[in-house]
Amino acid sequence: MLPKLSLVALLGVAAPAFAAGDSRVKIAVLDLQARGVDAALVQSAGTLIASELNKLEVFKVISREDIRNMLSFEKDKQSLGCEANETCLAEIGGALGVEYIIAGSLAQIGDTMVLSLALNNTKTATVENRVTENVSGKGDALIGAISRNAKVLVSKILKGREGYLVLTVAEAGAVVKIDGQIKGTSPVKGRMTLTWGPHLLEVEKTGFVAYSEDISIPNKQVLAKNVALVPSNDFIDGYESRAKKMRMGAWITSGAAVAGGAAALIFNIWSSRTESAFAATNAHYTLTSSPSDYDHMKKLSSQGNTQVALARIGLGVGVLAAAAATYFWIAGDDPHKYESFKEAAPETPAKSSLLIAPTDGGAALAFAGRF
Numbered sequence: 001m002l003p004k005l006s007l008v009a010l011l012g013v014a015a016p017a018f019a020a021g022d023s024r025v026k027i028a029v030l031d032l033q034a035r036g037v038d039a040a041l042v043q044s045a046g047t048l049i050a051s052e053l054n055k056l057e058v059f060k061v062i063s064r065e066d067i068r069n070m071l072s073f074e075k076d077k078q079s080l081g082c083e084a085n086e087t088c089l090a091e092i093g094g095a096l097g098v099e100y101i102i103a104g105s106l107a108q109i110g111d112t113m114v115l116s117l118a119l120n121n122t123k124t125a126t127v128e129n130r131v132t133e134n135v136s137g138k139g140d141a142l143i144g145a146i147s148r149n150a151k152v153l154v155s156k157i158l159k160g161r162e163g164y165l166v167l168t169v170a171e172a173g174a175v176v177k178i179d180g181q182i183k184g185t186s187p188v189k190g191r192m193t194l195t196w197g198p199h200l201l202e203v204e205k206t207g208f209v210a211y212s213e214d215i216s217i218p219n220k221q222v223l224a225k226n227v228a229l230v231p232s233n234d235f236i237d238g239y240e241s242r243a244k245k246m247r248m249g250a251w252i253t254s255g256a257a258v259a260g261g262a263a264a265l266i267f268n269i270w271s272s273r274t275e276s277a278f279a280a281t282n283a284h285y286t287l288t289s290s291p292s293d294y295d296h297m298k299k300l301s302s303q304g305n306t307q308v309a310l311a312r313i314g315l316g317v318g319v320l321a322a323a324a325a326t327y328f329w330i331a332g333d334d335p336h337k338y339e340s341f342k343e344a345a346p347e348t349p350a351k352s353s354l355l356i357a358p359t360d361g362g363a364a365l366a367f368a369g370r371f
Contacts, residue, residue, distance in 0.1 A: 024059055026100075030103045034105075056197045057216060101119075101120045102120070111137070113142055115146065115149060161195065162217075163223065164194070165178075165217060166225070168225070171186060171208065176188060177201075186203070200214060203227050208229040233342070239337070239338060242333075254329075256317065256318075259314075260315065274300055274303050278297055
């Protein structure tokens with residue numbers, strides 16, 4: 001084993017040169033200590049942790065394998081010799097130019113694997129976070145535990161590095177999910193605060209094709225996304241059927257409103273004329289006291305009352321129909337809203353034929369076609 005100071009000096013020479021202006025958090029991942037498990041398994045675990053952190057796109061990760069390659073130093077997993085010493089890890093982290101170091105162990109206890117990880121702050125020489133999980137068996141269960149705990153371990157680092165998502169969904173009532181968790185339904189008001197880096201955006205609504213996209217949230221910045229859901233053919237058919245009924249109702253009630261208003265106006269005009277005729281007849285009756293004038297006035301009075309009643313009925317019908325039409329126009333949707341999403345009906349190919357039939361004394365020429 002190399003003395004610690006000599007190793008730190010080597011690391012100082014071989015430390016990676018991070019690009020200027022790179023805002024990513026610099027972190028090193030060491031091989032886990034093997035306790036009753038195969039050395040190759042713990043090295044693979046360290047590589048997996050580094051890979052999972054790289055996927056987050058917010059870390060500049062240097063793995064133990066990178067360190068070995070840079071130093072051309074092919075030693076066993078204990079070559080650094082200070083996985084549990086925070087001061088030593090801080091010195092190594094400073095030499096590597098990283099802010100954090102992840103170290104830990106993988107132990108076999110009976111049929112259970114015990115995964116332990118620690119996040120070390122190289123500036124303060126303290127442990128920022130620890131995670132431990134008992135895993136039954138190997139394979140997918142162990143891979144899942146390593147992946148999950150790697151993200152939990154660095155969650156405190158990401159908490160202070162956040163961005164914002166402004167989401168606009170064309171359809172109201174769609175369920176919005178971020179990384180599998182429901183965040184609400186559309187329309188989404190304001191902006192969502194998310195940790196810096198990649199996330200899985202999902203938008204779902206019954207009758208529409210589920211929308212899924214990998215997005216990357218910038219640090220302390222806003223990402224704007226517009227989502228247009230694609231409706232299924234069955235949804236389009238049902239929507240158009242309802243929308244056409246509402247639109248038909250809107251046209252019918254609008255027509256009834258116009259007819260009612262027109263009837264009210266016409267009967268009101270007739271009523272005014274009848275009233276004028278009644279006034280003229282009444283004036284003549286006052287002078288002559290003619291029985292015929294009296295009978296005529298009775299007829300005009302009855303006619304005028306009927307016309308007034310019909311005008312009021314027409315006005316009532318017009319008002320009610322106008323209210324119903326307003327509802328149908330506002331509540332109803334455009335029947336052609338999803339026209340562009342419909343599958344085009346297959347075109348019937350044109351067919352034609354030329355027939356020659358023999359007849360007495362000659363032949364007949366016939367042409368048949370379908371277009």
